[in-house]
Amino acid sequence: MRLDLDSVRVALGGRPILDRVSLTVHSGQFVALVGPNGSGKSTLLRTVYRARRPDSGTVRLDGRDLWSVPAAETARHVGVLMQEQHTGFEFTVAETVALGRTPHLGLFDRLTGTDQAAIDDALVRTGLTAFTGRRVGDLSGGERQRVLLARALAQQPRVLVLDEPTNHLDPRHQLDLLELVRDLGVTVVAALHSLDLAATYADTTAVLQNGRLVAHGRPADVLTAERIGEVFEVDATVHDDGGGTRFVLRPRCVCPDERCHWSCRTRRAGVGADAPVS
Numbered sequence: 437m438r439l440d441l442d443s444v445r446v447a448l449g450g451r452p453i454l455d456r457v458s459l460t461v462h463s464g465q466f467v468a469l470v471g472p473n474g475s476g477k478s479t480l481l482r483t484v485y486r487a488r489r490p491d492s493g494t495v496r497l498d499g500r501d502l503w504s505v506p507a508a509e510t511a512r513h514v515g516v517l518m519q520e521q522h523t524g525f526e527f528t529v530a531e532t533v534a535l536g537r538t539p540h541l542g543l544f545d546r547l548t549g550t551d552q553a554a555i556d557d558a559l560v561r562t563g564l565t566a567f568t569g570r571r572v573g574d575l576s577g578g579e580r581q582r583v584l585l586a587r588a589l590a591q592q593p594r595v596l597v598l599d600e601p602t603n604h605l606d607p608r609h610q611l612d613l614l615e616l617v618r619d620l621g622v623t624v625v626a627a628l629h630s631l632d633l634a635a636t637y638a639d640t641t642a643v644l645q646n647g648r649l650v651a652h653g654r655p656a657d658v659l660t661a662e663r664i665g666e667v668f669e670v671d672a673t674v675h676d677d678g679g680g681t682r683f684v685l686r687p688r689c690v691c692p693d694e695r696c697h698w699s700c701r702t703r704r705a706g707v708g709a710d711a712p713v714s
């Protein structure tokens with residue numbers, strides 16, 4: 437499904453959080469959203485799965501405004517894996533993943549063979565077949581994250597919205613998750629803090645800064661040392677040895693400039709106001 441955000445504005449607490457964001461994600465493409473804490477990534481994702489209505493501007497799926505179609509229809513098409521998503525800790529893994537089929541069921545419908553096949557497939561893909569009888573509350577953070585992914589996959593969405601999906605996952609499971617998601621062939625919008633992972637797995641990278649989209653394009657074009665330095669207030673070097681892109685970042689301090697980062701101020705305070713900050 438094609439996703440279009442057109443001049444999306446969201447204001448919260450009297451302050452603009454998203455400021456005229458326009459972004460197109462073609463059907464089957466994977467876009468990574470990167471940006472500093474508080475830059476608006478989660479808010480943008482919420483507009484895509486219809487949890488936050490833009491104050492102005494539109495979000496369209498295959499050309500149709502999300503807010504002009506029934507919520508149930510969006511729920512069928514858009515799968516979500518958000519940070520700190522509430523899961524019923526008393527439920528088993530099998531029961532939790534089965535919830536992914538809810539948008540496809542009527543009020544009193546029971547699971548059909550098609551539903552069960554989607555659930556089983558999601559459990560296999562996420563390596564959870566041995567966990568089906570376990571209580572979600574007894575799982576580790578990383579295992580629970582995989583259960584939430586499995587629930588989203590069982591839904592068989594056409595658009596997948598992921599907020600920091602690699603949280604809690606060890607390096608191997610981070611790679612497994614992103615390869616799995618990329619290979620699904622559905623449209624993916626994922627907020628990622630790891631620039632390495634964004635550069636490796638995304639077709640395009642969108643950079644948010646203070647609620648504004650400051651760049652969107654191929655990772656190699658967008659994730660330049662200069663832009664990363666500017667947006668994240670770091671000194672960055674980009675290494676590409678043909679086996680993948682790697683970013684080396686160091687905190688940048690521009691003290692006593694007014695943009696002096698709080699961490700630099702803290703370090704200065706700790707080592708003496710006149711000490712140089714590197």
Ligand SMILES: Nc1ncnc2c1ncn2[C@@H]1O[C@H](COP(=O)(O)OP(=O)(O)OP(=O)(O)O)[C@@H](O)[C@H]1O
Pocket residue numbers: 448449453471472473474475476477478479480
């Ligand atoms: N209900 C709200 N009222 C006021 N401000 C809010 C509200 N919800 C979010 N914000 C603010 O909006 C800004 C953007 O938040 P958002 O969660 O979208 O950022 P983010 O880029 O996902 O951050 P992070 O990387 O830390 O997860 C933040 O400054 C946050 O404090």
